[in-house]
Amino acid sequence: xxxxxxxxxxxxxxxxxxxxxxxxxxxxxxxxxxxxxxxxxxxxxxxxxxxxxxxxxxxxxxxxxxxxxxxxxxxxxxxxxxxxxxxxxxxxxxxx
Numbered sequence: 001x002x003x004x005x006x007x008x009x010x011x012x013x014x015x016x017x018x019x020x021x022x023x024x025x026x027x028x029x030x031x032x033x034x035x036x037x038x039x040x041x042x043x044x045x046x047x048x049x050x051x052x053x054x055x056x057x058x059x060x061x062x063x064x065x066x067x068x069x070x071x072x073x074x075x076x077x078x079x080x081x082x083x084x085x086x087x088x089x090x091x092x093x094x095x096x
Contacts, residue, residue: 002026005035005039006027014046015057015060017059018059018060018061022064025060045068
């Protein structure tokens with residue numbers, strides 16, 4: 001059961017590195033937190049990183065071993081950048 005959910009989350013995770021270590025960390029984490037809650041927290045984290053640069057996303061093993069499910073999610077910084085770019089594009093079009 002836990003392995004099937006791990007496989008699903010592994011495919012969704014934006015930075016897939018070190019699958020074996022991640023699976024071991026997953027099994028260890030499932031002893032500390034309900035698997036459904038872990039899955040929910042990880043989905044929220046993954047969704048929060050949709051626009052993030054992958055070099056700033058920790059490996060899944062790190063996320064699990066550091067119990068990052070307890071962290072507050074950071075707002076997506078790229079939203080501000082995307083908005084600024086859009087406004088600048090509109091301003092350029094209007095000035096042409």
